[in-house]
Amino acid sequence: xxxxSQTPKYLVTQMGNDKSIKCEQNLGHDTMYWxxxxxxxxxxxxFSYNNKELIINETVPNRxxxxxxxxxxxNLHINxxxxxxxxxxxxxxxxxxxxxxxxxxxSWLTVV
Amino acid sequence: TQLLEQSPQFLSIQEGENLTVYCNSSSxxxxxxxxxxxxxxxxxxxxxxxxxxxxxKLKRLTFQFGDARKDSSLHITAAxxxxxxxxLCAGPPYNQGGKLIFGQGTELSxxx
Numbered sequence: 001x002x003x004x005s006q007t008p009k010y011l012v013t014q015m016g017n018d019k020s021i022k023c024e025q026n027l028g029h030d031t032m033y034w035x036x037x038x039x040x041x042x043x044x045x046x047f048s049y050n051n052k053e054l055i056i057n058e059t060v061p062n063r064x065x066x067x068x069x070x071x072x073x074x075n076l077h078i079n080x081x082x083x084x085x086x087x088x089x090x091x092x093x094x095x096x097x098x099x100x101x102x103x104x105x106x107s108w109l110t111v112v
Numbered sequence: 113t114q115l116l117e118q119s120p121q122f123l124s125i126q127e128g129e130n131l132t133v134y135c136n137s138s139s140x141x142x143x144x145x146x147x148x149x150x151x152x153x154x155x156x157x158x159x160x161x162x163x164x165x166x167x168x169k170l171k172r173l174t175f176q177f178g179d180a181r182k183d184s185s186l187h188i189t190a191a192x193x194x195x196x197x198x199x200l201c202a203g204p205p206y207n208q209g210g211k212l213i214f215g216q217g218t219e220l221s222x223x224x
Contacts, residue, residue: 002128004154005220040216041216041219042214042217042218043151043155043196043200043202043214043217044214045211045212045213048211056211067150088152090155092154094212096148100145100157100160101157101212102157103147103154103156104154105152105153105154106152106154
């Protein structure tokens with residue numbers, strides 16, 4: 001069974017569209033994260049939720065809205081997509097301390 | 113400001129060679145993790161080091177945490193083509209729980 005699963009894996013969309021990426025974890029962790037990996041492979045945290053509550057919001061444009069219906073799910077909705085949003089988005093889960101987290105396989109977003 | 117500096121950023125070696133990757137910071141970390149990411153996949157945790165001076169071994173990989181908990185190194189002995197990938201160090205900054213920050217990564221290519 002996949003511990004952290006996210007869908008879709010690949011997404012190609014036009015500028016201005018709205019899209020969502022879904023994430024689910026079956027590890028029983030309380031904390032979930034969204035990370036963005038840019039073209040230079042740098043991983044940067046976007047959000048973290050602990051038990052459905054937003055804990056970290058790293059100055060991400062408000063076009064990005066995470067939603068956590070329960071502690072096993074953290075979805076990412078992006079409004080009015082821009083070219084610069086093209087990246088790989090990783091969902092992850094782990095303990096609140098952030099010591100060790102487990103990543104999903106990534107969602108490759110291309111905005112054209 | 114990059115809190116975790118990894119070096120080198122790119123490394124191309126022949127099978128059988130040894131190599132060391134460094135992860136340095138001016139800040140103290142409660143722990144440091146090393147991840148390996150293969151193309152098209154998410155980062156996979158290799159090891160977590162917690163105690164200053166700690167050394168952990170994973171087959172041909174040796175991980176060390178600096179005495180002051182500000183740096184870490186990854187040494188690979190007799191590298192093999194299967195070691196090819198992106199190596200990332202990461203850690204939760206001291207007193208910033210719930211957040212894991214990453215170094216820029218080291219892209220390793222081991223040629224047969």
